[in-house]
Amino acid sequence: MLDHTDRKILNLLQQDATLTVAQIADQVGLSQTPCWKRIKRFEREGLIKGRVTLLDRHQLGLGVIVIVTVKTADHSDQWLQTFAEGVSLIPEVVEFFRMSGDIDYLLKIVVRDISDYDRIYRKLTKIAKLSDVSSSFAMQEIKSTTVLPLPS
Template identity: 75%
Template sequence: MVLDAVDRRILALLQEDATVPIAEIAERVGLSQTPCWKRIKRLEREGVIARRVTVLNRERLGLGVTVIVAIKTAHHTAEWLETFAEGVAQFPEVVEFYRMSGEIDYLLKVVARDIADFDRIYRKLTKVAPLHDVSSSFAMQEIKSTTALPLFD
């Protein structure tokens, strides 16, 4: 899909705050409301806008620990991955989950209340499917975190 400059400005505004009224978005991108609304609907229909969400403050919710979990497995079958992926999907604390290239097979980003809470999650996670090696790294400081994607010309 080809995005023009107006599409990119609309997307940038929505990434910053999805609650901005159509009238304000239209004014800021130089359109009237109906054409602006139609562009947003087209971007949704074509899957450029996947969904609109509210970003919560982890600290305010008592989820002050972020852990990056690197997993190696000796199993590389589709059945093992299906079992593991379905099991991991049951953990609301796992907020990101990737299949990797290189030495690490899977990478998870986990949020927890504290280290004891993470230990509870870790113990349950290691029972989902056979794992070869699990290595956890605790984030000391969040320096950058965003949901906004770059929008290039």
């Protein structure tokens, strides 16, 4: 169970993982050692899975986000394993979900342009037999965050 101070520490780290323990401790009203111990506990328990640097996709020339929905007639474990392993090898696929409802799988793909997506599409369709692949291109990114809401 997270207390108020735990949530404050985690929110600060989600906003800026480069903050020092001293900076975090100061902002949450703890001394450095208890703050450091909490952070180490979060890491040990797997609550903090890692620390990353977020890049600006536009500056990297990755201007297109494609949301791809996939339907399949084969719902076997072997099919899923083959498809998941194949999709995992495509770095442009940044998110990949097994869904409930009418769609079987949803992928978020980041690419330079439409022809770059076509290259990825061709890879996808070679991984495993698919019933339907539908692609939607994001016109505007309104909200994108890695910050998770922390329960009270």
